[in-house]
Amino acid sequence: xxxxxxxxxxxxxxxxxxxxxxxxxxxxxxxxxxxxxxxxxxxxxxxxxxxxxxxxxxxxxxxxxxxxxxxxxxxxxxxxxxxxxxxxxxxxxxxxxxxxxxxxxxxxxxxxxxxxxxxxxxxxxxxxxxxxxxxxxxxxxxxxxxxxxxxxxxxxxxxxxxxxxxxxxxxxxxxxxxxxxxxxxxxxxxxxxxxxxxxxxxxxxxxxxxxxxxxxxxxxxxxxxxxxxxxxxxxxxxxxxxxxxxxxxxxxxxxxxxxxxxxxxxxxxxxxxxxxxxxxxxxxxxxxxxxxxxxxxxxxxxxxxxxxxxxxxxxxxxxxxxxxxxxxxxxxxxxxxxxxxxx
Amino acid sequence: xxxxxxxxxxxxxxxxxxxxxxxxxxxxxxxxxxxxxxxxxxxxxxxxxxxxxxxxxxxxxxxxxxxxxxxxxxxxxxxxxxxxxxxxxxxxxxxxxxxxxxxxxxxxxxxxxxxxxxxxxxxxxxxxxxxxxxxxxxxxxxxxxxxxxxxxxxxxxxxxxxxxxxxxxxxxxxxxxxxxxxxxxxxxxxxxxxxxxxxxxxxxxxxxxxxxxxxxxxxxxxxxxxxxxxxxxxxxxxxxxxxxxxxxxxxxxxxxxxxxxxxxxxxxxxxxxxxxxxxxxxxxxxxxxxxxxxxxxxxxxx
Numbered sequence: 001x002x003x004x005x006x007x008x009x010x011x012x013x014x015x016x017x018x019x020x021x022x023x024x025x026x027x028x029x030x031x032x033x034x035x036x037x038x039x040x041x042x043x044x045x046x047x048x049x050x051x052x053x054x055x056x057x058x059x060x061x062x063x064x065x066x067x068x069x070x071x072x073x074x075x076x077x078x079x080x081x082x083x084x085x086x087x088x089x090x091x092x093x094x095x096x097x098x099x100x101x102x103x104x105x106x107x108x109x110x111x112x113x114x115x116x117x118x119x120x121x122x123x124x125x126x127x128x129x130x131x132x133x134x135x136x137x138x139x140x141x142x143x144x145x146x147x148x149x150x151x152x153x154x155x156x157x158x159x160x161x162x163x164x165x166x167x168x169x170x171x172x173x174x175x176x177x178x179x180x181x182x183x184x185x186x187x188x189x190x191x192x193x194x195x196x197x198x199x200x201x202x203x204x205x206x207x208x209x210x211x212x213x214x215x216x217x218x219x220x221x222x223x224x225x226x227x228x229x230x231x232x233x234x235x236x237x238x239x240x241x242x243x244x245x246x247x248x249x250x251x252x253x254x255x256x257x258x259x260x261x262x263x264x265x266x267x268x269x270x271x272x273x274x275x276x277x278x279x280x281x282x283x284x285x286x287x288x289x290x291x292x293x294x295x296x297x298x299x300x301x302x303x304x305x306x307x308x309x310x311x312x313x314x315x316x317x318x319x320x321x322x323x324x325x326x327x328x329x330x331x332x333x334x335x336x337x338x339x340x341x342x343x
Numbered sequence: 344x345x346x347x348x349x350x351x352x353x354x355x356x357x358x359x360x361x362x363x364x365x366x367x368x369x370x371x372x373x374x375x376x377x378x379x380x381x382x383x384x385x386x387x388x389x390x391x392x393x394x395x396x397x398x399x400x401x402x403x404x405x406x407x408x409x410x411x412x413x414x415x416x417x418x419x420x421x422x423x424x425x426x427x428x429x430x431x432x433x434x435x436x437x438x439x440x441x442x443x444x445x446x447x448x449x450x451x452x453x454x455x456x457x458x459x460x461x462x463x464x465x466x467x468x469x470x471x472x473x474x475x476x477x478x479x480x481x482x483x484x485x486x487x488x489x490x491x492x493x494x495x496x497x498x499x500x501x502x503x504x505x506x507x508x509x510x511x512x513x514x515x516x517x518x519x520x521x522x523x524x525x526x527x528x529x530x531x532x533x534x535x536x537x538x539x540x541x542x543x544x545x546x547x548x549x550x551x552x553x554x555x556x557x558x559x560x561x562x563x564x565x566x567x568x569x570x571x572x573x574x575x576x577x578x579x580x581x582x583x584x585x586x587x588x589x590x591x592x593x594x595x596x597x598x599x600x601x602x603x604x605x606x607x608x609x610x611x612x613x614x615x616x617x618x619x620x621x622x623x624x625x626x627x628x629x630x631x632x633x634x635x636x637x638x639x640x641x642x643x644x645x
Contacts, residue, residue, distance in 0.1 A: 064440055116629050118439055119382040123576045124629060127622030138613035250570070254447075261444055300463045307455030314448030318441055319433045 016182075023174050028167055037166035038239070044272075044279050045173045046235040051259040051271035052184050053227030058257075059266035060193055061220040062200025063113050064122045068256040070129035071225040072232025073248035075102040077142050079233035080243050083154050084144060091158050095176065095233055102229020103222040105132060110221025114214060129253055137245045151243045153236055169238040176234060180227065185268050187223070196220050197266070228256075258310055262317060264324025273325045282306050353487055354606050355599050360492035362598015363499035364561075367554035368575035369582065369590040370502065371547040376584045377510070378519045378543040379431065379526070382443045385450030387572025389548060391564075392453040393419050394555025398468050398564045399461040412552075419548025420541075422453070427540045435526075454569060463566065468559040470494075495557040502550065503591050510587065519543065523585075577625035583635030592636060597621045 031037070054068045078098035082089055109128035113121050136142045143151055156163040156172060163172050187193050195216045198206035207213050236243050255278060263274020285306055289297045317324055368390055375383040397415035400406040406414065430445055476487040510516040521529040522539050530536045558568055574597065582593025601617045609616045628635065 062440075064443070112626055112629050116633055119384075119443055119576070120580060120629055120633065122443075123580055123622060124626050126573065126576065127619055127626055130619035130622055134615060134619050138615065250573075257447070301459050304455045304459035304463075307451050308459065309455075311448040311451030311453075311455060314451065315430055315445050318437075318445040318448065319430075322441060 020178070023178070024171070028171065034166040037170045040279065040283070041170055042166070042173060043235070043239045044276055045170075045177045046231050046239055047256065047259065047279065048272045048275040049177050049180060049234065050228050050231035050256050051263065051275045052181065052268060053224045053231060054256045054260045055263075055266070055268065055271050056184065056188075056196070056227065057220050057224035058260055059264075059270070060188060060196040060200060061217065061224075062196075063110075063217065063220065064118055065110075065113075065125040065221075065224070066122045066250075066253050066257060067109065067125040067128040067132075068228050069232075069248040069250065069252035070132040071102045071106055071228035072235060072252070073136060073245060074105050074132050074225075075099060075229025075232035076236035076243055076248070077136050077245075078102065078229065079237065080151065080153065081142065081144075091156050091172075092176075095230055098233045099226040099230040102232070103226040106221040106225025106228075107218050110218055110225075113217050113221065126250075129250055133245045133248060143243070153241050153243055156237055173234055173238060176230065180230065181268065184227070188268060192219070200266075258314065261314055262310075262324055264326030264328075265322065267323070267326040269329075270324050270326030273329065277325065278310070281309070351603075354602050356488055357492065358599035358602030359595050360488065360496045360598070361602065362578075362595040363492075363496040363591070364554065364557055364594070365574050365578045365597055366591045366594025367495070367499050367502070367550065367557060368572045369578040369594055370499075370506065370587065371550040371554065372575055372579055373585065373587055373590045374506070374543055374547045374550065377523045377587075378539060380439070380523060381431065381446065382439065382584070383547070384443055384446040385453055386547065386551060386575065387569045388450035388453040388457075389419070389422070389551040390555040390558065390572050391566065391568045392422070392457040393548060393552035394468070394559045394564050394568070395457045395461050395466070397552060397556065398466045398559065402466065403461070415552050416549055419552055420545040423544030423548050424541055426544055427537065431540065450569075454566070458566070465563045465565040466559075468556065468564050470556065470560045491557070491561050495561075498553060498557065499591065499594075502553065503587055506546075507587050515539075515542070574621050577621040579635070580625040581628050581635055583637040586635070586637035589635055589637035597624065600624060 027041070031041075050068055050072055053071070054065070057063050057065045075098045078101040079094050082094040082097055083091070086094070105128065109125060112124035116124065140146075156169065158172070163169055188196075195206070195211050198209065198211050199213060199216050199220075203213060206216075232248065236247070240247055259271065259274035259278050261274070262277055263272070264270030282303070285302050286299075289299075289302050321327055368386060371389065372383055372386045375381055375386070393415055396418050397411050400411040400414050401408065426449060430449055431442075434442055434445055470491075476489060510519060518529070518534045518539055519542075521532075521534055522536060526536060554572075555564070555568065558571060562568075562571075575594075578590065578593040578597050580593075581596055582589025582591070601620045604620050605614070605617045
């Protein structure tokens with residue numbers, strides 16, 4: 001008999017099937033307005049993928065890294081250059097290679113993690129953030145010597161068919177995000193993830209149990225930045241539709257960090273919950289501002305309020321529920337199940 | 344040749360003086376770290392919050408300079424009080440990483456509050472000191488040194504000497520060090536933990552206000568201050584997180600090195616290497632001397 005954590009229960013498979021049917025059949029059939037795709041679903045899935053990357057390094061391996069946006073930029077510009085310079089490269093191939101390039105950066109800037117942790121590592125990863133953005137900005141080659149600073153992303157072409165409408169791009173993203181999420185889940189529950197978590201919980205104990213810190217940490221950095229790189233390429237090609245280094249500044253890194261913390265450290269579904277919350281909350285605030293107060297509140301005030309709420313939530317979650325919204329969701333589910341079973 | 348040497352000295356001195364501004368931000372950080380072993384990521388946000396409130400009082404309510412300064416100090420004490428009550432106390436005995444993340448949240452709250460209260464536009468702050476070379480030095484030594492840089496340098500040194508004396512020779516300073524070493528043991532022998540924490544956060548708030556005034560007079564009071572304050576982190580890594588002299592030396596080193604690199608190597612790469620050079624320097628320090636120049640050796644117990 002296999003150990004229980006290696007097998008999927010019937011419930012998991014049913015959930016997956018339901019999610020897939022909703023994602024691939026029901027949403028494309030019922031949602032027709034482009035707004036939902038371009039402003040909510042597409043950025044949500046892209047950022048959720050980046051959040052999974054950050055989740056792997058921070059939530060599972062316990063390394064406080066703060067450079068997700070830098071790796072996203074590396075992935076985005078790698079993808080742009082691959083499509084531009086390699087004739088006939090398939091989009092998915094370019095996507096994978098850009099993920100690998102981001103992973104190479106991840107390994108390079110993950111090296112300090114072998115010696116330092118906590119805020120020390122955070123500063124080291126900040127170096128990657130600033131360095132990658134600066135490099136892209138200052139060497140014209142990466143931007144194909146475009147002086148305007150904003151480059152239009154090429155169309156996504158798969159097997160000769162362009163995917164340019166919002167719904168088509170959405171499907172492309174679903175086709176990338178779904179397998180990558182499943183792989184991440186499998187890694188997290190298999191031996192790879194167990195190594196990560198042992199390093200997170202007690203690195204010295206893990207080492208004495210025969211877990212190689214060098215291998216585990218660098219592997220986590222590589223996989224994490226691979227996810228961020230792919231997410232960055234998708235983000236640039238489908239949501240931004242342009243490439244500019246400014247879009248990947250430190251603010252985006254913080255946003256991804258917040259998604260991980262609010263969503264729940266060390267959970268894959270937390271990545272989706274966190275990304276959804278951080279993305280939708282400003283939309284909700286703007287909606288309230290426009291419809292309840294009829295624009296009486298200045299937009300800058302609204303964005304300031306948004307910042308305050310994120311900060312307060314972060315502190316509240318740190319105090320009361322360090323495992324974030326994903327754990328909250330689990331608790332609610334158990335409570336509800338408990339109500340029914342008593343009857 | 345003499346001109347080149349003079350120019351080099353000028354670059355270094357300019358860098359050193361600009362570096363004292365990093366030191367000022369780093370100083371607030373060290374204060375809190377020494378007393379509570381908390382990495383206060385929100386120090387940069389505190390700088391922004393304090394100086395924006397100060398300028399806001401002066402410009403929106405026409406409060407005179409001195410009164411505005413004390414109002415801002417009072418505000419920072421309230422911030423310290425709230426932080427101690429609402430953030431630190433519930434998180435007592437949590438891991439360092441948890442506290443760090445909570446202070447990131449605190450930083451967001453402060454940035455948001457400051458902008459909600461005072462708006463987002465860049466404000467000018469006039470301290471009556473000009474960002475021009477001092478004529479006397481320019482004439483006699485042929486060095487161009489900005490008056491505001493020099494003032495910031497003097498202020499920073501003054502604060503550092505004052506704080507070092509406070510930590511070393513007063514009873515309160517002894518209490519602070521005891522709390523930092525072992526909060527539980529310190530409180531069991533009757534050191535009032537709450538007061539110490541409040542005091543430290545207030546002191547960090549005042550340091551943040553002064554740092555913000557110096558930065559603001561130079562570059563305008565604006566959100567970019569938060570990003571500039573991030574550079575205090577490499578300063579701390581180089582100087583050591585728990586050392587007040589370390590903060591100043593680290594700041595000077597970062598200031599001088601980044602200016603020299605920018606002026607002499609930057610042009611080959613299109614400039615703006617100031618943005619990342621301090622962080623890369625910090626990485627090299629991390630590889631060879633993780634505890635920094637003056638920090639205490641980091642011992643992790645199993």
